[in-house]
Each structure stands twice: as C-alpha cells, then as structure tokens.
Amino acid sequence: MQDILFDFIAKYISLTEEEKNAILSLDLFHSVKKGTILLKEGQQSKDSYFVLKGCIRIYYIIDGEEKTTAFYTEMDVLTPPCVISKTPSEYYISCIEDTILTVSNSDMEVEVNSKFPKFEIMCRILAEELLAKKQIDFDEFKNSSPEQRYLNLLQKRPDLIQRVQQHQLASYLGIKPQSLSRLRARILDKNKE
Amino acid sequence: MQDILFDFIAKYISLTEEEKNAILSLDLFHSVKKGTILLKEGQQSKDSYFVLKGCIRIYYIIDGEEKTTAFYTEMDVLTPPCVISKTPSEYYISCIEDTILTVSNSDMEVEVNSKFPKFEIMCRILAEELLAKKQIDFDEFKNSSPEQRYLNLLQKRPDLIQRVQQHQLASYLGIKPQSLSRLRARILDKNKE
DNA sequence: ATCATTTTTTAACTTAAGTGAACGGTTTTA
C-alpha cells in the first residue's frame, strides 16, 4: 500500500530513505467503510486525500437533492476547494466503496514542505497539472451534449459507469437520472440498427 | 503598470528591492492589439500570461465553429493547459481588446523559482487557488441550467456581458447564440410582469 | 427466502435548447 504512494510521488521527485521514513511516521494511511462521510456541508477542514483503493465523491444537497459533481478513484488526489479557501464547505464528501486513502492536513504539509523543499516543488507541479486537467475537462463539458459527454466518459473512465450509481452519474454529467436512462436506451437503439 | 503586478504578487509573498529588480529585468510587459492571436491550435508554447488591462479568450474551432470556453481579464493569470502538459495546443488564444499583459515562459520560471524559493511557494499557492476556483465554477455549471448560468454570470462578472460578443458568451455558457438571445428575451419578459 | 427499500427504467407530457432560415443593423474592406 505504501509503495503505491511512493510510486506516485516518484513521478514528481525522488525520495531518500530518510524522507520516506519521515512520510511514514506521519501515519497517513486510513481504511474507510463504504458510506462514511469525510466532510459535511458547513464544516471547515484542513484535510487532503489521496485514494489508494476505492472511490469517493463530492456532492451538494440542493433543494433536498444530491448533486454529485466529482469522483476520485485509485491514484487520484483531492484537496477540497474549501481547504484552500479556508471557508466552510458547501458540499459533502463521502466514500461510495470501502476505501483506503491517505489523509494529510495542511499544517502537516506546511511543515513537510519547509523541511523538504522538494515537496513544495511536487505540490506546485501537481496543482498545475490538476488545474490544466480540470480546465480541459471543463472545456470538453461545455463543448458537448449530454450524449457526447456520456460516450466520452465511457471512453475515458469506463470503470466509473460500472461502479457508480446512475443518479450520481447523471448529475456528474449535468442531467437528470431519467434523462441518462433514456439517453442510454437511445444509444443502444442506434447500435442495434 | 508594474505596480499592478507587484500588488498582485504582494498578496502571496513580500519582495525585496533586489527581487523586484530581478523581475523587471525580465522584460515581461507587452502591449497587444485587439485581434492578435497569442497561440494557435497545433502550436507548442511555454508562455504564461497575466492580464493587466484588456481581455483575452480561449476558443476551439470545432466543425468550423468557434467555441469560446474562457475569458481572462484584469488581474487574471493564465497558464494554458498545453504549457503544463507540453503537448500541442488544441485551442486558440486571442485578444478581444487592446491588452496589456505580462508574458513569462516556463524556462524563466524554473530559473526564477530556483533562485528565489519564495516564488516556488507563490506558484504553488496560486495554482492551488486557481484549481479550487475552477472546481467550484465547474460544479456550479453542472448544477445549473443555461438561464441560471447566465443570471449567475450577470452577478459575478457583469463586465463580461458588456465587453464580450454574444456568440462568444453563448458558447462560454454552453449554448448556441440563438438560445442565449431567446433566453435573454425570456428574462426580460418575466421582469416586465 | 421473503419482504421492504432503493434504484433504474419506462411512459406521457411540458419546457427549453438545437437547427435552418430570414431580417435588419452594424462593421469591414475593397
């Protein structure tokens, strides 16, 4: 499990044994049961996550309805926006599967970064990469119809469609569950011809 | 003009005179005429921008149609995704007004960051903030209808609606120009009652 | 295994966005 984290870090910087031990001493690894809520609306938090196994989601509750906007699976990093802005969260974060993840808080990161400037660099590169990816995802979302978005997701993250509930997937695609269901039937019809 | 840049930087780190001079010696400031294309599809680039005055936009050309996905105005920072991923650009960047901006390339940034570790920290914080903001914007986009998006924009960036062409605004809102026109008429009707 | 609950699908109807075309009004440019 630790190797997964170190392999991930190795994509950005190379670590000495001393540095690896410093990380391990932080006791970052946690096992979390399906359904656990990591963050609630209104709460303040300093926690960031790295998913080793499983899946977590971000969702809002608007007019009593859950609106899922993001999923994080194996090898995904999540620093919730409210941690950056230091404001109360407007959304929930929960585990939709039994999940193994690392939990680090921003105080820890400040300390590690000042002790090992390498980490500062890794964090910068990682944030830049995630920003670039988010921008591209957003662009694709704007430039395509619900049906195209679904087909696109089928290409890029086929696992999600299996492991995630339809109504969560629907709001992730910016539509209602009934529309997703209909849209899938439409696609099947087309392929039959 | 330089003070605008230094005021912006001051939000993140404090600079000595020596550091300010190091920045000024880089010759970052540029004036660009309306209509200038800063980046074309297919090009590779290392340039990042900070807008001091004016407005630039990102757009794709899909099936011969321009699809505008982002606007950057006063005090906005833009590092195009293709600069981060070091891949050819899939989009264009152009000035829709006479614009004053700083242009810095990633080689310069690597050098400055290694000479002044402070800058590394600023870049990290800035990237994290922009990522958090982008995530929230994306969430709001998914959770709202075209009409709500338009009204939301009217609140948050009323200037954009004045200075940007309707068909560019439409694709920014994820709809067709005719739909934006109709939607505005609908809103006016409602307010008349 | 059965029942209760939740999730997904289907259907009928409403609403709004997409499409293609036409109309003035502006700006560009030859």
Added chain:
DNA sequence: TAAAACCGTTCACTTAAGTTAAAAAATGAT
C-alpha cells in the same frame, strides 16, 4: 461609398431534456 461580411434577433420547426408518475428490477435486511 458601395458591397460584402458579420452580428444579433426573431420565427417556425425539430429534438432532447425536465417533470411527474408508475412499473420493473435490484439490493439489503430480517
């Protein structure tokens, strides 16, 4: 300055998503 190109709006029509409700299927608990 006249012609061409472009832009925003409007209209009629098509297509697809939203809404409400109900049925069917899957899941979970006892």
